Amino acid sequence: MLPDVETLLEYPYTRTTGPVLGPFFTALRDGRLLGIRIDGRVYCPPVEYDPETGTSLEPDLVEMGSDGTVKSWTWVTQPTSQHPFDHPFAFALVLLDGAYRPIVHALEVASPDELSTGMRVSVQFHEDRRGAITDFHFVPAGTGTARQVVTGGEPVTVIEQLISLRYREPLQPHRRRFAQGLLDGRFIGQRSPISGKVSIPGRGYDLLERVEVGEEGDLVLADRGSVTAFTVITPIQYYGQKETEPYIRASILLDGGDTPLTGVDVRGLPIDEFRIGLRLQAVWWPAGQRDLGEIDNRSVSLDGIIERWNPTGEPDADPDSFEEFAL
Template sequence: MPRTLSAPVAVAFDYTRSTGPVLGRFLTGLRDGVVVGARTSDGRVVVPPPEFDPVTHQATTDFVQVASTGTVTSWVWVPEPVKGQPFDRPFAWALVTLDGADVPLLHALDVASPADVSTGMRVQVRWADERVGAITDIAGFEPVHDGGRGASGASLEAPSDDPVTGVITPVGLDYVYAASPEESLFYRSLAEGKLVGQRCPTCEKVYIPPRSACPADGSPTVEEVELPETGTVTTFCIVNVPFLGQKITPPYVSAYVLLDGADIAFLHLILDCAAEDVHMGMRVKAVWKPRDEWGTTIENISHFAPIDEPDADYETYKKYL
C-alpha cells in the first residue's frame, strides 16, 4: 500500500483576456491574415509589438506590417510535445525574424526531423484554417522553398473596423494531488466507516483530520483517537449562491461540526431538516452513504443530521468559534 493517497485534479479555466490596444492590434492583424509589429524608439521593428516602449515607457503607437516570410535565427527540437502545443507530433520551435522585422517571433516550425531545420533557413507562416484573433491563428511556420520575400515595411493604416479586443485562452493543467500521511490515515479509516483523528503530542489537542504539523506547535499529530459520529454544530452558513464548479446544489447548509472529543470542528453539510432550522449548538450525527458507495473520502458521510438531544450549552463550544 502506498504511504499516501493520491488522486488526479484538473485545474482548467477558459480565461477571458482583454488585450488593450497594442496586443489587440497584433491579434486583429493575425485574424486578418497579416503580421503586425511596431517600431520602438530605438528604431527596431518588434514582433509581437511590445505594449510599452522599452526605453521611453510610452504606449506603443507606431505599427508596421511585416511579411509572413522570414528567417530562422534559432531553433530547438521537440521530441515529446506536451498538450496544447501547435503539433502533437515531434516538431521544432523556432525564433523567426520576419522580413521587415528586426527581432524574432517564437512559434512552431512543422518539419519532420531535426535534419530538416537549420539556423538561417527561410520559412513562412502557415495560417490556421479558421482565424479568430489569437496567436494560434498562426498554425505554425513551414519551410519556404522558393525563398521569396513577402510585402512588408508598410506603415499600417487605420485599424480594422472590428478590432480584436479580447481573446479566450483555455488553461488546463493536470495534477496528481496527494494527501499527507496523516490525512491518508483519516481517509483510509473513513473507508472502514471510522472517524480517526490524532492527538498532538505537545498540546494534546485532538485534531480531525489529523495534521502533519499541529498548527499551534509545529509537531505532527501522532496518537490515534477514534471519535464518535456525533457532534455539535458550532457555526454555519446557508449557501444560496450558485457558482461555477459547485458540487452541491444550493441552498445548502455548510456547518462546522465539532465531533464529541475533538478539539477542532470541520466543515460538512447539514440535511434532514429545513435550512432555517439549523442553529448553533444543534446536536448532529453522521449519516453515511450506502457502504458500497464508500471510498477513501469524507464524502462517505453523506451529511450530518439533527439528533433528538438538547442543544449543547454555548459555554461548551464557544471557544471553538
C-alpha cells in the first residue's frame, strides 16, 4: 500500500499596509496600540473605511489604553506551529476600554479554569517586536509587565505574512495504481470503454463520455514515444524554486497512448538538438531507487522515477501524425 501524500503549501506574502494599518503596525513595533475614531466610535484594530457607510476616512488615530474585558473565548488545547504559544492558551474577544467592538487575540492563562466572560485583561507587549499583530497578547489584568515604548524607527509600510498549509491526502484508486506502476517500472494508462482512447495518467473516468473507468481499463504503455511539443524554460526565481539553469519541458506521446505526458523533464539532452517528432526511450532509475516524490492527485513529476530519456535513433515521427492529439 502506498502511503498518503503529504503536501506543504507555504509562501511568505508581503502586505502593503497603507495609510491606516501602516501607522497601526508602526505603533505596535514601538509598543503602542492605536485605534481609529469614526463618528465617535473607536475601532481597534483600525479599519480603512467606515464599515457602516463605506465612506473614506481621514485617519483619526487614537491611542488605546492597556486594559479590556473578555466578551467571549475559546480554549486551544493543541497549539500548532502557527500559534503564538507552544502550550495551550485561549483565543478571546476582548473589548478594549473605550472601543466600539472587540478585538480577537491570544490570551495566556495556565488553564481554562482561569477564564470567564467579563474578566479583565491587559495588553502584554513582547520585547522583540517587528510591527505585527503578534507583537503582543493578552494576560489577566495586573499580571503583565509594563510596556517599553521605543520610538524613532522607520514606518512599517510592508509586512511579511508567512502562510502555511500542510495537508495529507490518499491517492485516488486509479492514481494509486498508476503510481505503483511507476515504482514497478511500467507506465499504466487507462482505455475508455466508449471511445477506446488511452489516457495517461488515467483519471478513473472518461471525461468526455462521463463514464467510470475502473481497473479493468488499465493497460501498460510503451516506455518510449515521440515529442509532440516542448519548451525550454529559463527558471523564474521564487520562494521554494530550486531550478537555476534552463531546462527542457516536453510533451511525450508514449506509443499506444492518445494523450501525451506533459511537462516531462528531459534534462541532459542537448537543447539545440531537441525537436518535435524526436523519438525517446525512458531510462528508469533502478528498482528500489525510485521515488514518487511530488506525485499527488493533481500533478506528476517523473524526476524520481525516470533517470533520463535517451533518443532511440529512430527516424523522427511525422508531426502531422499527432496533430489530433492533445499537446
